Amino acid sequence: MKYPVLTASLLFVGAALPAAMVAAPAQAQVGGIVHDPRNYSQNILTAARTLEQINNQIKQLQNQATSLMNEARNLTSLPVSTLGELQAQVEETRALLGEAQRIAYDVTDIKASFGARYKGAALTGPQAAMVANADARWQDSVAAFEDAMKVQAGIVGNIGGTKQSLGILVGASQSATGALQVAQAGNQILAVQARQLADLAAVVAAQGRAQMLDAARSAAAEAEGRERFRRFRGGN
Known part of the structure; x- marks a missing residue:
């Protein structure tokens, strides 16, 4: 008569484990530090976008510098006169x-x-x-x-x-x-x-x-x- 009771208890524990696993948040704790993968991915994406904006600004400054140099050459007078x-x-x-x-x-x-x-x-x-x-x-x-x-x-x-x-x-x-x-x-x-x-x-x-x-x-x-x-x- 004890075997059926044991079997029912095991079934109950087995059924409860998947539910606990699903309800647990996608976090991990390593050495007392909680790691959130979703937050980490968002931070990487933000950093990448910021770097891209900085690169675009650098290119704009380079283009402006080149334009100013060309304008300076275009405004340079001829060194000879007859x-x-x-x-x-x-x-x-x-x-x-x-x-x-x-x-x-x-x-x-x-x-x-x-x-x-x-x-x-x-x-x-x-x-x-x-x-x-x-x-x-x-x-x-x-x-x-x-x-x-x-x-x-x-x-x-x-x-x-x-x-x-x-x-x-x-x-x-x-x-x-x-x-x-x-x-x-x-x-x-x-x-x-x-x-x-x-x-x-x-x-x-x-x-x-x-x-x-x-x-x-x-x-x-x-x-x-x-x-x-x-x-x-x-x-x-």
């Missing part, structure tokens, strides 16, 4: 034009000179005056051709300086470290080209002046010849 040489060359050409002989590059002077030697009374006055005016016109033409040749010589002399300036600027543009240096080098190269165009305009003006004065001299000589022929025939 402006002084260009201005000196332009001034030399302007000075050569300013040395125009007999008739200057001036509207008032041109009107006065043509009125005195190339038309009107200058072609119909006394014989001595006609001879003097013809000689003055010849001197105007000779001086104009001389002026044109001096301007040409001065501009040819600038070719060496132009080559040197372009070499310096092209070298500087190739070694430029930022956008500002590239832009400044390009602007200076454009300035060299502008000076070359100014030289070309000066040559064209000097040559045109000489040709126009020679053509005016020929026209005046023709008109003067008709006047002399009229006088030779005794016309009024």
Whole structure:
């Protein structure tokens, strides 16, 4: 009769053990310290997120530093400048034009000179005056051709300086470290080209002046010849 009672007690204990195991919290105690796996996992996740935020902030600071360095390079001025040489060359050409002989590059002077030697009374006055005016016109033409040749010589002399300036600027543009240096080098190269165009305009003006004065001299000589022929025939 005792065996059934013992068996029932064992069954009761066996049934109670799983329930006790399920009801126990997921904790462990080691050396008096309670370890909670769920809390530990949460702490690790929080630490990982914090580390990721710190890494992102470091990357942002690095990007900002790189951007500032690039901006500094872009704002760095070109270490060379050919402006002084260009201005000196332009001034030399302007000075050569300013040395125009007999008739200057001036509207008032041109009107006065043509009125005195190339038309009107200058072609119909006394014989001595006609001879003097013809000689003055010849001197105007000779001086104009001389002026044109001096301007040409001065501009040819600038070719060496132009080559040197372009070499310096092209070298500087190739070694430029930022956008500002590239832009400044390009602007200076454009300035060299502008000076070359100014030289070309000066040559064209000097040559045109000489040709126009020679053509005016020929026209005046023709008109003067008709006047002399009229006088030779005794016309009024």
